[in-house]
Amino acid sequence: MDIKGIHQHICYEKNVNTKEYWNKKHAPYSKGKLPNRKLLSIITKHIDVNENVLNIGCSKGNLCNYFLSSCGSRAYGIDISSKAIFLARKNYPRINFKIASIDKIPFDTNFFSLVVSIETLEHSNDIFSAVCELIRVLKDDGKIVLIVPNKAPNKKHNWIFTEKGILNLFKHTGMKVKTSIIKNRDGVGKWILAVIH
Numbered sequence: 001m002d003i004k005g006i007h008q009h010i011c012y013e014k015n016v017n018t019k020e021y022w023n024k025k026h027a028p029y030s031k032g033k034l035p036n037r038k039l040l041s042i043i044t045k046h047i048d049v050n051e052n053v054l055n056i057g058c059s060k061g062n063l064c065n066y067f068l069s070s071c072g073s074r075a076y077g078i079d080i081s082s083k084a085i086f087l088a089r090k091n092y093p094r095i096n097f098k099i100a101s102i103d104k105i106p107f108d109t110n111f112f113s114l115v116v117s118i119e120t121l122e123h124s125n126d127i128f129s130a131v132c133e134l135i136r137v138l139k140d141d142g143k144i145v146l147i148v149p150n151k152a153p154n155k156k157h158n159w160i161f162t163e164k165g166i167l168n169l170f171k172h173t174g175m176k177v178k179t180s181i182i183k184n185r186d187g188v189g190k191w192i193l194a195v196i197h
Contacts, residue, residue, distance in 0.1 A: 039147070039182070040066070042193065043116055046143050047071045051113035054078070054137065056102050057120035061088030064095045076112070078105060103129040110139050118147045119191075122157040127169070135173055144196040150181055151190075166194045 047053055049072035055064050058077025067075040078100040079085050088097045100106045102117065103126045115134055124130040134144055148161045163179045170177045179194045 039118075039193075042195075043114075043145050044071055046114050046145060046195070047073050048113060050074065052076065052111055053114045053116065054105070054107065054112045056105070056115065056117040056134075058088060058097065059084050061092045061095060061097060063116070063118075064088070064097070065092045068092075068095060073114075076107065078102075103133055105133045105137050107137050109136050112137050113139055113142045115142070115144045117144065119149065121146060121148050122154075122159045122161065125158060127159055131169060131173070135175070142197070144175075144194075146194040146196060147182075147191050148194075149184070149190075150192045161192055163192055166192055170194075170196055 047067060051073050053064075053067045053071075053073040053075050055067070055075065055077045058064050058079050059081075061077055064075040064077040067073045075095050077085075077088060077095060077097045079088070079097070080099070080101045082099050085097045085099045088095070098106050102120050102124050115138055117134065121127065121130055134146075138144060146166070148159075148166070149157065151160060151162055163181070166179055167177050175196050177194055177196050179192055182191050182193050184191045
């Protein structure tokens, strides 16, 4: 890997980043909770009414519903787990949910004003395809809100990130990147928050 600050990590659990794995593990892996208030306020300040917003790794669809009901946006969600998407469609039938991964996003080019990816990029098998897909579906004046664990090796992660690594990953895209370190949901670990535009 020639990008400083990003390290490929060996997953210690076999087939951890497959649809089959996440379908089996869906119930314990995600309660479908909304991010904490601070994180929600960071995300929502980038949302305009009637704009297309994509939530990658949408789980049961709660964040997409928040985008629709509280922000007035047109929300879309993808998740690799068919069980998650089944529940999301059942809970929020007005929202467009699809079974898909971050490295093959099934939407048109230049379609979204905002793409939100919370703790998904580290699971990607092909980080470069994932970044290309994030940029491809984004409108020219759109933004990406990306959240990844900060230097946190985990047996379910393919990648370990630093702030410098995120900056380097997007360096050649011509996009501006602003990063910061924030506490994660449980307040114990840390996340890297990147706003890319």
